[in-house]
Amino acid sequence: MSFVLIDKPRPHITLITLNRPERMNAMAFDVMVPFKEALEKVSADNGTRVVVVTGAGRGFCSGADLESPGRIPGIEGLTVSAIALRSMELLDDVIRAMRRMHQPVIGAVNGPAIGGGLCLALATDIRIAAEGAYFRAAGINNGLTASELGLSYLLPRAIGSSRAFEIMLSGRDVDAAEAERIGLVSRAVPGDKLLDECYELAERIAAFSRPGVELTKRMLWSSLDAASLTSHMDHEGLAQLFVRLTTRNFEEAIQARKENRPPEFKD
Ligand SMILES: C/C=C/C(=O)SCCNC(=O)CCNC(=O)[C@H](O)C(C)(C)COP(=O)(O)OP(=O)(O)OC[C@H]1O[C@@H](n2cnc3c(N)ncnc32)[C@H](O)[C@@H]1OP(=O)(O)O
Numbered sequence: 001m002s003f004v005l006i007d008k009p010r011p012h013i014t015l016i017t018l019n020r021p022e023r024m025n026a027m028a029f030d031v032m033v034p035f036k037e038a039l040e041k042v043s044a045d046n047g048t049r050v051v052v053v054t055g056a057g058r059g060f061c062s063g064a065d066l067e068s069p070g071r072i073p074g075i076e077g078l079t080v081s082a083i084a085l086r087s088m089e090l091l092d093d094v095i096r097a098m099r100r101m102h103q104p105v106i107g108a109v110n111g112p113a114i115g116g117g118l119c120l121a122l123a124t125d126i127r128i129a130a131e132g133a134y135f136r137a138a139g140i141n142n143g144l145t146a147s148e149l150g151l152s153y154l155l156p157r158a159i160g161s162s163r164a165f166e167i168m169l170s171g172r173d174v175d176a177a178e179a180e181r182i183g184l185v186s187r188a189v190p191g192d193k194l195l196d197e198c199y200e201l202a203e204r205i206a207a208f209s210r211p212g213v214e215l216t217k218r219m220l221w222s223s224l225d226a227a228s229l230t231s232h233m234d235h236e237g238l239a240q241l242f243v244r245l246t247t248r249n250f251e252e253a254i255q256a257r258k259e260n261r262p263p264e265f266k267d
Contacts, residue, residue: 003031004038005056010199012049012206014042021057026065027116029072029087032094039097049210050202051101053124054108054195055117063115063138091116095149098123104205104217108198109133109176109185115142119149122158125217127184128198129176130191135184141171157224159183209249209265215239 005017016038018025025031042048055061072090075083098105098120107124115138121127137146137155146152146168156164159182167174176188189197205213219236226232244250247267256263 002034003028004034006038006042008047009052009195010203012047013052013199013202014045014048014050015052015054015195016042017054017056018061019056021055021059023065023067024057024059024062024112024114025055025117026062026067027091027094027120028065028068028070029090030070031065032090033073036090036094036097039094039101043097043101043103048103049206049213051103051105052108052195052198052202053098053105053120054110054198057111059111059117060107060109060113060133061117061120062112063117064142066142091149095119095123099221102214104202104213106198106202108194109135110191110194112136114138116149119151119154122151122154123149125220126186126201127179128194128201129179129185129188130194131176131188132191133176133179133188135167135174135179136171137168138171140169146171153224207265209243209247209267211243211247211267212249212265215243 001019003018003020005019007015007017009015016035018031018035020026020028020031042051069087072083072086075086078086104126105124107121107127109121109127109129111130111133113121113133114136118135118137121135137151139146139148152164152168155168163182174184176185179185180188219239222235223232226235249265249267252265253263
């Protein structure tokens with residue numbers, strides 16, 4: 001059985017599913033290694049314009065595997081501390097791989113997203129949750145820090161500092177309705193409609209200019225690291241110029257407007 005599934009449910013859209021439902025898709029290394037490979041493979045696939053990431057069964061991802069963490073290839077003979085470092089690096093690499101994907105990534109949060117699972121959800125570009133999903137910064141509940149895999153960087157930026165402090169220090173559950181209210185997810189929808197909602201959004205995005213979409217994603221992520229508005233606007237300006245000069249999409253948008261039809265972006 002494969003711990004990670006890759007499907008093409010609709011043209012231009014790839015669905016990546018964490019597939020260890022009996023463990024609520026915990027982040028065992030034998031799940032995370034193929035997951036990282038899947039992210040890199042799909043990122044390089046020119047036929048994919050939007051990616052949807054979800055979990056099989058009742059859970060999205062239950063964080064670190066507390067039962068059987070599995071083995072990382074190539075750790076034989078390493079010391080315990082070196083193995084601990086490799087483990088951390090692997091999980092960091094998964095978050096980085098998601099962040100670096102060319103295509104926008106929609107997180108279809110079908111169920112609990114706990115600990116590292118919350119971090120995975122936050123590393124997606126857009127999140128839509130099933131009404132029964134919930135989130136917990138569970139590092140703190142497990143006697144660790146809740147600040148892992150970028151969570152203490154991304155969560156305050158997503159929902160504001162005060163709420164992030166409260167959620168990360170209390171280790172409480174945030175249900176889907178609250179997640180929608182505070183902006184942790186874009187919306188909460190009935191579980192049986194989750195994937196269709198994600199695909200509809202994905203299709204809308206896939207119809208736009210590919211470099212326009214990819215550079216918008218890149219600029220949004222880069223805004224989180226920007227030193228100043230002025231330097232960020234310089235980057236934005238260059239990105240806009242790049243799309244304007246290397247595609248015919250803007251001309252097509254103008255022409256379509258004149259002809260009162262939807263534009264058809266070919267570049
Ligand atoms: C760097 C990253 C750090 C971290 O991620 S720290 C956080 C680590 N994760 C956790 O603390 C979460 C632990 N799990 C839970 O709190 C709960 O579970 C859930 C909220 C995810 C789901 O609760 P419910 O719906 O009641 O299901 P269930 O009966 O508890 O779980 C179903 C089966 O899934 C296994 N399972 C759940 N989470 C994990 C996990 N993280 N690692 C390994 N197995 C897990 C259980 O044991 C059980 O299995 P069986 O049916 O054999 O009893």
